[in-house]
Amino acid sequence: AGMSYWCQMYFQNSATLSGVRVQWVFGLYCVVTFAIFVFVALSMATSCFSPYMYLLMQTNHVLERIWGLVPLIILTFLSWPSMGLLYAMAELESPLVTLKCVGHQWYWEYEYSDFGLVSYNSYMVPEEDLKLGEPRMLTVDKSVVLPFSVWCRVLTTSFDVIHSWAVPALGVKSDAVPGRLSESSVKIETPGVFWGQCSEICGALHSFMPIRVEVVSCEIFGK
């Protein structure tokens, strides 16, 4: 599903290619960082429990060169895919649909200007009004509707203070800054419902302005 699950320890499954790629790069970083940590932990453990002192560790220029160069190589190897992904994510294909999210204290206002001006506000449903089975803190009265397999452009801005429009399962996060229009592009591969929350502190009800994105086929979207 497009939301987190109990005891989750990893990312939510991503419905966009860029999300999948982010998780791949993260996995690469994890492998390398875990290896580095194991190296550090093992050398600490062996030196703690060993009765010997390693004299070659006292003044060793070769060693110093090695531990300067090897990290540099490892880090270059790590950042290469990361940079590539950054530029790939910044490629803005010509989108077919534009969604504008305007952050307010404390709700979102969505606008679709491709089809005349369609605009509505989306508020969180308070706990007492929830129906059976609706997730607490995430249910909204009106959700965002987007078509799948189509490039969509998401523009974020704000009416008052800085908010952030974020949907983890789509790999989207974009600060909504007043006076600025931030652009992200997203192409969602599968239909479904995806959830997110506001990700920049915006006052008292910051925790209570969630986001629900319903991704449907193009025909349904057209209606």
Added chain:
Amino acid sequence: MGRFDSAFWKFFPCPVLLYGKRLDLMSTNHLDIGSLYMVFGFWSVLAGTSLSSLIRWSLFNPGSKFLDPVCYNAVVTMHALVMIFFFVMPVMIGGFGNWLVPLMLQVPDMQFPRMNAFSFWVLPVSLYFMVVSAFVENGVGTGWTVYPPLSTFSYHGMCMDLAILSLHLAGISSIFSSINFMVTITNMRSVDGHLLALFPWSIKVTSFLLLTTLPVLAGGLTMLLTDRHFNTSFFDPVGGGDPVLFQHLFWFFLDLVYLSRFMFLVYKKKLLMEMWVCSMPCLNIGFLGFIVWGHHMFVAGMDVDTRAYFSAATVIIAVPTGIKVFAWLATMMGSKVSTEAPMLWKLGFIALFTIGGLTGLILSSASVDVTLHDTYFVTGHFHYVLSMGAVFTILAGFTHWSPLFSRVMMHRQKMKSHFIAMFLGVNVAFLPHHFLGLAGMPRRVVDYPDQFWFWNKVSTFGSHLSTASLLLFVFLVWEAFMSHRPVVSVRNSSSSPEWSVAVNLPKHAALESAKMSGGSI
């Protein structure tokens, strides 16, 4: 401690009882001022930890109405500000710096003793304003980063202004103490530059960083003040300003504060590598720290090339940091590792700071950061670096040098139990944050969707344990003074000169700066 140094105030002595001995509050002696910083930091850590307990109690169960959202936001803000500006910075730089730098340099005192006293006494005033700001109106609920327009637009009352004033004062305190340290270390040396001990060297680098960046923070805060009251529009788009400008100013300063703290960490153990192995990385980290601030702003809407640059520059900082870690590891391999409490803290520091650094490496990637920005992953990262990096360092230093500062020995075995309790507590508290962040839980939320319950519960248990270990530490300090095991001799013939005053603490370590000349040492 019976040192009455303040000639000018001789007619207005203000003796108080500290450690059962009289301490003159008007003293300008570096030892007294160092002790005052330590006591001040001690109070602040109790306050900051209590605030963190409030946060974790709120997050214990979903739907808990323990704190209302407005109060919760204020608690979150206060927790960060108190811990950073009134605990870590005063204890590390004011406390340890004032106590140890003149002793290590074998000079009578700091270069500007009265300015030293001034730097300290500004801090209680600053803390007072900060505490008052939490109690007027609704408290400052902007998060410690005080981003406009939330800080300019939404908080109309005195609370925000009091907090800004408090930060200004804390900045003044740090600026003056940085000047003092830099001049002392540069000027009052008795040996040539390249033989300077690592601890004063790193304090010097730290002071330089603070000196250059605190004015930028002060400028940003002043701009916030004028936006609020004097009709300027630095951060207001209606008048042509931009909120992101504040983010640039703020983070330029902040990164350097972070880095400055890690400059002089675990230099209590004698580094067997040559001095420059650690001093060069200090300088490199210091220099690079000036040019990486944008890694806090990857989703704020910067240009892609800018993001690529900041990502690359941040990754490069990992190289000198790694060199330092490897140098520490090499020192461990080349020497006999004791299992006394200070060594345990240093070992814990190396392991946990490495983890924090590695999660920071993950966050430095601008593309991965899109998913992880402003989630609990970031909170987990910086708590590993601060709550385990900085705090373990402070505890390592305190347990190592407490016989020097307080003239009494702490209980050896109980200190080790304290280490174990704290180690378990902070790990149980902060490891789950990474899982929550990966799952998508955002930061600074008072309540969360039910699926995040499990790790939040685990984290709260960990915070209970680490708070309990803090109380154990308070008990251990009290017990040390009550049991009165005075220092009679120094066992390890360490070449660190500060231990020369361990048994008899005179007013000044050296009555004049020693002169060593001729030949190389």
